[in-house]
Each structure stands twice: as C-alpha cells, then as structure tokens.
Amino acid sequence: MPRIDRYILSQFLTLFGFFALVLVSVYWINRAVSLFENLISDGQTALVVLEFTALTLPLVISIVLPIAAFAASAYGTNRLASESELVAMQAAGISPWRLARPVLAFGVMVGVMVAVLVHSVVPMARGRLADRQAEISQNVTAQFLRAGAFQYPVTGVTLYISKVADDGRLLYFFLEDARDPNNQTTYTATEALVVRTDDGPRLVMMQGMVQNLRQTGGRQSLSVTRFGELAYDLDTLLDGGSSRNRDLRAYSTSQLMRADAELLAATGSTADKARAEAHQRLAKPFQSPVAALLGFAMLLIGGYSRFGVWKQVIWAVVALILVQFLGTAAESQVAQNATRWPLIYLPPLVGAAICATILWVAAKPRRLRKGAAAAPAAGDGS
Template identity: 50%
Template sequence: MGIFDRYLAGQLLVYFGFFSLVLVAVYWVNRALGLFDRLIAGGSNVLTFIEFTALALPNVIAVVLPVSALVATLYGINRLAADSEMVVAQTTGLSPWRLARPVLVFGLAVGLMVAVLGHILVPASRTALAERGAELSQDITSRFLKEGEFLHPGTGVTVYVREITPKGELLGLFLQDRRSPAVRTSYTAERALLVRADDGTRLVMFDGMAQSVQTADRTLVTTTFDDFAYDLAGLAGGGDGTRRRDPRELSTLALLRADAAAQRATGDDVAKLRYEGNARFSEALFAFALPLLALGFLMLGNYSRLGLWRQILGAVVAAVVLKMLGNVAETSARGDATLWWLTYVPPLLTLALGAGLVWHDTRGIGGLRRGAAA
C-alpha cells in the first residue's frame, strides 16, 4: 500500500471505530434498560446483569458494524473533500479506481470483522446466553429469598416470606397457586426449605395448611399437614430439561447441512436453517460492499460549496433500499430451500452498484474532480 492508501484507510478506520463505539453504546443502553428491569425484578444481582449484557454485545456489534462502515466512509470522504485533500489527491493523477483501493481495503477489514462475529463469536455468545438464561430460570431460590415482599416467580403464583434465617429457612410462608382454572390453592406454613433434587427444585413446607377452592361451585377444602413438598418445576418452565435451540446458535456448517439432527434441535425446517447459514456470508459481503457504494455516490455530481449532502442522502437511501430488498430475499429464502441463493442478491447488487458508480466516474470528470477544476 502507498502512503495515500495507508492514510485514507487509517482515517476511515479511526472514524469507523468512533462511530462503532457511539452506535454500540446507544444500542446497548436501549436494550440494557429493559434487561436490567427484568433481571433485577426477578431477584438477580448486578453481576448477573453485567454477565448478560456482555454476552449480548457480540450480536449488537455485528448489527452495528455495517452501519458504522457506511457512516464512516461518508463522513471521512466528505471531510477529506471539504478540506481539499481529496481534490489534491485527484490532481496528482490518481484515478477513481486508485482512490477506491484504500476504501476496498477498509471494506475488506470490516467484512472480516463481521464474518468472525457471525461465524464464531455470535453463535458462541448466543449459546452461552441461552444456557445461562436456562440456569437462571431454574434458580427459583433467588425469586423466593426476599423478606416481607409479595413475589411472583411464575404466572399465577404469589409467594410471601415473613423472615429468612441465616440457615436459609423460610419462616411465615404464604404461597398461592392460581395456574389451574378449575381450582385455586393457598398454602401457609410456619417454616419451609428449598430443596434441590436431580429432577428439579422443591419447596418443603412444615406445619402448615392448604386451602383449595373449586371455582365451579365455590367449594372450600382445607387440609392440614406436618410436611408437604411442592414441586417448583412448573415455575421454571417444566419439561424434561431440554430446550429448543435457536438456529443462530449452531455452527455455519451445521446450518448449511441442515440435517435431521439440526432440525430436531431447532424445530425449524431445511429452508430456515440454510438461510441462516448463508446469511452469515451475505452479511459479511454486504459490509464489504457498503464503503464502495458510499464512495461511488460521493464521486457523483457537480462541485458545490454546499457540500456533498445530496450524494450522502443518495447513498443512505440506496443502502436502506438494498437492506429492504434483503428482507424480501429473506422471506423468500426462508420459505423455499431452493431459493437460498437469493440471500446473496442484495450484497452483490450493492457491490455492483458501487463498482458501477466508480466506473462511471472514470468516463468523465466526477464531482470531486470538478472541485479541482473550479
């Protein structure tokens, strides 16, 4: 790479890093607020919140990087043009394709980042996040260990504990189960313990009473007991302990093969699995093509003292339209396994449009070169 190539690529990478940090921070704060409310309300601590947000960051970064690449290219080229640095470079005889070389290098770097995230980091983080979420949902203890508060560890279930001893005993327990439409049961106990077993967690109550009301005829049945075990598996999601995996947790090879094992693990058909696998390649290609698209638009039009705002607007609109086209391709590819190739149409169109605009500038005097003439 020449001096100008290193300079321009370096400038674009600096702007890219700045905009990535800003966009990731904004996106992360927006999602973290809801996550914080859910975890803290469920009895989790701040360390759990930090763990969950850290595991969610790779997916956030993968979404933000293509946008940051587009914004960084538009801002960087526009600033170089405003400071006449781009005009000076063109007057020295650098062709549009020569100017596009550092932009392509920058796009290649962004594309590799998106590829690493999509193929390695995002699947691993999603798997860890899902497993950690399953562990947290099974940890009923944290939902009960609050004194003097009415808690709702599950839909239709209310729990109140008067006091918790240093040994973990729950004193003055009240539990109401309204999950069944036919009967509503309220349990009271002098003390209780949370006991972990191989098949789940149980609440063992001592010296208590159960009051069951039949909703049909309002019949009340009262039962006293010395000890009673209440199964908490239903509050944690129940089931046989297995969970359906998100397709984005699987490796790219498993998604492309879309065999019976992958279909059983996710519950999705071949079309959806193959789309997810090919989407990881297409997203990296789209991120690689966006900087070239931005450069192509910025080199269009006549020189204006008002700047390149029209070209910038055109690049943004084109990127949005191409992204919407990607959504249309996604709908078709997820519905028919033979249409997986549609996943690559939007990024290839982006690359072709950017290359076509740069080629168009080689046939005449482009906007930035007209600035030199002026």
C-alpha cells in the same frame, strides 16, 4: 501498497475506529438499560447484569460495524473533497476505479472482522447467554419456594409450603392449578424436592395425592390419585410450559450446514432453517465492503461545489437504506420459508451493482454532460 492507498486507508481506518466506538457505545447502552431493568426486577445482582451486557456486546458490534464503515467512508471522502485532495488526485489522472481500490480494501478488512464475530464469537456468546438464562430461570423458580406463606407465582396458581427442612426438603407441600376453570388440579404431598436437570427444574413430590376437578357439559367430576412419588415439570406449573429448546443461533456455522438429528432435536428446528441461519452468517460480512463503497462512490458524482457534497451524502444514505431494506425483506421471506435462503445474497449483489454503476458514471462525467448538452442543441437546430 502504494503510498496514496496507504494514506486513504489510514484516514478511513482512523475515522472507522471513532464511529465504531461511538455507535457501539450508544447501541450497547440502549441494550444494557433494558437488560438492567429486567434483571434487577428479578432480584439479580449488578455482576449478573454486567455479565449479560458483556455477552450481548459481540452481537452489537457485528451489527454496528457495517454502519461504521459507511460513516467512515462517507465522512472521509467528504473531508478529502473539502480539502481539495480528492480534486488533486483526479486532476493527476487517477480514475474513480483506482481511488476505490483502498476503499474496497478497507471494506474487506471490516468484513473480515464481522466474519470472525458472526462465525465464532457471537455463537459462543449466545450459547453462554442461553446457559446463564437457564440458570437464572431456575433460581427465579426457586425463589418462590418460601415456607409459611401462600404465594401466587402466576394468576390461577396457589402455592404453600409449611416448612423447609435443613436438607432442602419441602414439608407439607400444597399446590393448586386453577388457570383453567373447567380443569382444576390440586397437588398435596408430605414432602417434596426441587431437582435441577438439563431440561429445567423438576418438582419431585412424595407420599401425596392429586385431585382433579373437571367440568364438562354442565357436569362436574372429581378424580383422586394417590402416589408414592411423582415428578413434575416446575416450569409447566409456573410458566405455562415454556419451551426450553436450545437456541439455533448458538451453534457454529459448520454445525448448521451439516445439521444432524441431535442438533435438530435439541433446537426443535429443521435442516432448512439451520441452513438458512448459516447462509445468513455467510452473507453478513459482504455488507461491509458494500457499505464502504456506497459511502465513497456516491460522493464522487456531482464534481466540486463550494456548497459541499451534502446532496451526495443524502443519496448515499438513501442507497444504504435501500440495501438494508432489501436485507430485511429477504430475511422476512426466509423466516417464512427457509428454502428461500438464496434471497439472502440478493442485497449485497444489488449494493455491489449500485456501487459499480455509480463508479462508472463518476469515471465519465464530462462525456455524459456533453451528451446531455448536445441533445437540446440538436433539438433547437431542427
């Protein structure tokens, strides 16, 4: 690599490290505060909070890196211009296309980092986070099972346990589910056990009775069922039947591309949605070189000015916002219809086209100005 390329690349990488550290810290602290409030309110320890915040860090980094690449390229180009280094390079005959080569290399390096995160680290962290959330939810469910007091886990549900035996059995168990006034159910059992399964905690009641009071058309009917053993989903009783499907984003990209029946059954998703998630990961690394080139190319137009290049910086930010807006719109369309996944690649293509157009304009500034000046002169002569 030529010396000038190494110099520009080293400048951008140094600035990238600074901006990435600052942006990740700000974004991560914001996420950590919300997690801290939710977990501490559920009675979790500081170690659990730290573990959860650490598991969200890879996702935060993958989101922030393209923005940090843009900030580094824009700030670095501005500094090169303010110190007249960029003017000297252009005066030596180096074209904007040639100057963009180390910037493109810088963007590709950041894109490789993003690719490693979104294809490997982020899915692994999401999977671990989902497992820990399931464990925490079971512990939160178990904390309601206290003896000697009426408890109200949610509105309309009343729970009472006379005694908890040393071996974990719940003696003289009572539970009333009156969330639906027209369909009230009461469970009583001599003893019960809370059993943890892969699908969540199950309540196994023994030697008991179910009483169901149903009201239809102004008439009430009571049905009584006695049982020797009855298993019931505790999440259904306490959380209203929340879904426990595994997160689609916790699987690797290769698994999503060839989604089999087992994966679709575990996630409750479709093959099109799995494929769309995989293509979102494939398209995400392209954001980094586009963002880096936008921050560099926009600052080349306009030439040297003692007032700086703040106008070009604003245009660069506007261009980045436009590309990000297209990305958000494409994701929204894919969320509505997963078969539209090719739209995911549209924002990077539009960004690349903007960068190429700006570099073409920057490579021919004098010719464009002469053409613009010649047009009024010709009009005066006529």
